[in-house]
Amino acid sequence: MKKIINDKGNVLEDMLKGIEYAHPEYLKKIEEGNVLVRKNKSVNKVALVSGGGSGHEPAHAGYVGYGMLDGAVCGEVFTSPTPDQVYEGIKAVDNGKGVLLVVKNYTGDIMNFDMAKEMAEMEGIEVETVVVNDDVAVEDSLYTAGRRGIAGTVFVHKIAGAMAENGADLLEVKRVAEKVITNVRSMGMALSSCIVPAAGKANFELGEDEVEIGMGIHGEPGTHREKISTADSIVEHLMERILTNMDIEQGEEVAVMVNGLASTPFMELYIVNKKVHEILGEREIKVHRTFVGEYMTALEMAGFSISILKLDEELKGLLDEKADTPAMKVFK
């Protein structure tokens, strides 16, 4: 295991300290629960909380800031935060307008966020939950019933965050978050596995010329392994799967996210993006906005995912609203 860390029992603590030091203009850590919240608490708006296991940075702490999240709850590496942690997050950000929880579809996350919701409701805080399940690769994976939630979650943060910033009430923010979830589909591939520090070894191994198609962001098995081919043919396969799982026709508009899982250089992400745009062009689907970079990673895994979000006028407008967070900034 070759990692730039100190004690493998302290990676989360060290990382959170490093995040706080890096972004004091955006966020701070509260006393309890490894929760990062906005530096200045929002007033008079619905608050958004997301989170999950760590190891997917910049998700979710990197999205705490204007126009996106109010709080990010950071579990241990690839481990759901506890109900107590999520409850601390909810309490810290609520300002009376209610809290929306954005949860990725993993059994542990769902259970723990739900318990936290109940705890908060007993204290009189209004809480709603949405569950992101954008990954079309497989149904019923290692830690999931139904489809997994992956990088498409960032579109939920962006768009529901803008809706909240605009003053919508909790049910309206939830409605638009669910509209994003209905309209976003993703799928990924990996060139290599990743190592949970505490485990010290990779959770799967790939041969020198082998890739895994459709694996999850914790290394959950995908649809199959194959010999590595060209970027174009890999993208064709992923896009075919994604578009088949969407209700989309020529003339419609989308947002594209080409997300690096950690060890894939920008050069290769842009080569992927070229083919994504060519395929959408052939189908006469218009791209409104493209994101290329590392938005939801998997420790040091090499590989990428593609997310396609079908847009209508409402989603387009909210996607284009100002966001100012460490990991995503949009100038209006």
Place this chain on the structure above:
Amino acid sequence: MKKIINDKGNVLEDMLKGIEYAHPEYLKKIEEGNVLVRKNKSVNKVALVSGGGSGHEPAHAGYVGYGMLDGAVCGEVFTSPTPDQVYEGIKAVDNGKGVLLVVKNYTGDIMNFDMAKEMAEMEGIEVETVVVNDDVAVEDSLYTAGRRGIAGTVFVHKIAGAMAENGADLLEVKRVAEKVITNVRSMGMALSSCIVPAAGKANFELGEDEVEIGMGIHGEPGTHREKISTADSIVEHLMERILTNMDIEQGEEVAVMVNGLASTPFMELYIVNKKVHEILGEREIKVHRTFVGEYMTALEMAGFSISILKLDEELKGLLDEKADTPAMKVFK
């Protein structure tokens, strides 16, 4: 060689197409010379051009946009652009106020940017050059006389870009660029090498438990190899070298950049950042702004560099000015 590419002879062409498709709101490719320029040409301001070999993305194309560069000239992977290419870039962005070339200190780049400067001057375009040499690791490296230029270059783009946007003339923009160069120092380390696609194999190899300290962003040899230790002890060593090479005292202010070379996850970059801030704190040096992410990469190399820029009031003000580019956005 496990890369997400198509024909290894076409990586540059494919990547540039992918960059154009990703960022049409910021930039476009001109007819000749693999040059990316701002979508809307600047009028009545000094234009900034940078560039060099490709493989360091998002440098430099990712910095084309408001408040930073006007053009980026993209050579083949790890290969200086030709004088003709640079000349095309200069011609494309000049609007009568003159052009500043920001060049990293590599012999090929210096020679070719200089020839392009002469070609442009013969056409009556006013051109000045600054040479960035922030890497304190070694003197007189594989492709360099003197110190190499690495991630500190991004601070030059940011600050000189803001100065140009504010309407300063060419010599004033050059002055402030040189002030950044005088005040910025960097050093890096690698956990792994990288593979130039056309070569197909790594230019150096590291053992399972070995790291290279002070290597360059093309895999040029560093100061030494050692067994991997803790993040803290590696950072201590790099910071000692950086601060020894700077004229800095307690009470002064700096900007920090923790730059991933490509395959180092955010988690580890933040763990590095924690120690950087602790060391600066012990020395009572105040951090004005921190950048953690991938700003100047080395194909798929794992590792990072630290850059420290000493600030005065002028540099601080310019660093805080608005920038809106694909790879760096600053809200004023």
